[in-house]
Amino acid sequence: MDEKLGSAQGALIQALGRQSAFWGLGKTAGEMYAVLYLSDEPLSLEEVARSLKVTKGNISIAIRQLEQLGMVKRSRKIGDRRVFFTAETDFWQIAHSVLELRHKPEFAETFTMVNESYKYAEQAKPSPEKGIAVERLQALQEFYRLIDGIVETTLSMRPEQLKRIIKMIKIIPLKEKGE
Amino acid sequence: MDEKLGSAQGALIQALGRQSAFWGLGKTAGEMYAVLYLSDEPLSLEEVARSLKVTKGNISIAIRQLEQLGMVKRSRKIGDRRVFFTAETDFWQIAHSVLELRHKPEFAETFTMVNESYKYAEQAKPSPEKGIAVERLQALQEFYRLIDGIVETTLSMRPEQLKRIIKMIKIIPLKEKGE
DNA sequence: TATTACGTTTAGAAGCTTCTAAACGATGTA
DNA sequence: TACATCGTTTAGAAGCTTCTAAACGTAATA
Incomplete structure (x- = not known):
């Protein structure tokens, strides 16, 4: 060689x-x-x-x-x-299957356990600790859903479409920083 | 407890x-x-x-x-x-620093090595093997840039903005599948 | 100064992962 | 059928990571 x-x-x-x-x-x-x-x-x-x-x-x-x-x-x-x-030279396809086969099951499993944790917390008798726990577990669940949404949406697009979206987002001034 | x-x-x-x-x-x-x-x-x-x-x-x-x-x-x-x-309860901030401190350096290091590999391949004397190598290493570099763009863009937004974008994308029919 | 209560560091044990070498099984060939 | 050539499986070695137990350093208190 x-x-x-x-x-x-x-x-x-x-x-x-x-x-x-x-x-x-x-x-x-x-x-x-x-x-x-x-x-x-x-x-x-x-x-x-x-x-x-x-x-x-x-x-x-x-x-x-x-x-x-x-x-x-x-x-x-x-x-x-x-x-x-x-x-296989199509990286986009590879990303798909890696996320699908490796990351998704792992996430699903964790998400299930977080839900379980949340159910237990709800059943606890009222206390400041319970309040914090319930509130935070909800926040965690919401975060998981956000991540899932990002990944799903990203993978639903072809790379060319994605590049276009990214360009668009970079151009938009995004004034509303103090939301 | x-x-x-x-x-x-x-x-x-x-x-x-x-x-x-x-x-x-x-x-x-x-x-x-x-x-x-x-x-x-x-x-x-x-x-x-x-x-x-x-x-x-x-x-x-x-x-x-x-x-x-x-x-x-x-x-x-x-x-x-x-x-x-x-x-720290702000998961978005956590995601930021984890990507910044753990994933980014790792990616940068790899990217540097891929570039190096590309430079070597360019210097090889002409052959079918060289052709394939140069072409594929370019494709790999481009993929890295795409991933980097996705991550950077995602992190540049606040979760609320991201959710809005995701909703938008879900609504758009994305007819152009056969690009 | 001596004592106490803490966090940190370190040497080594335990467990896990990943590799090798070799046996094994299967498949095509004479 | 016997043989040769593969890929696969497996038992165990080697290396790495992660944990523990104990020593150590430090700062506040009496």
């Missing part, structure tokens, strides 16, 4: 490995994606393993995560028993 | 501990915040430690994180050597 391309690959492996770990996907998953993302042709499991200097077993497990998130596609060549992998 | 309030607290501790871990803050930090969030008065370090059945040292370290993120305020009472803690 071209030396400069090798450096480019190295830098991207570092970059995406880091991001991937940050988002809770594990470093290897991001590194694998980086390798596939820069390849002009599908790579076999062993090729990926060799690029990253890790074992096949390691790749086998990590790649499943990536497939489940729609970040990697599996393909085959006729007359070849090996399995080949390709990076 | 009222039994129901105890249950409410337990549920919230679970909920926020979970979320906190999910966002990379560590379980204890979220649990501490939950305890403070439901309290109608500032709590001492030892009271928090007792509520969660962990050691003081543990709390001492975790609370520093929360302070740095602006999620908890420290206060004192005259004639009392103890330090008391209060939960």
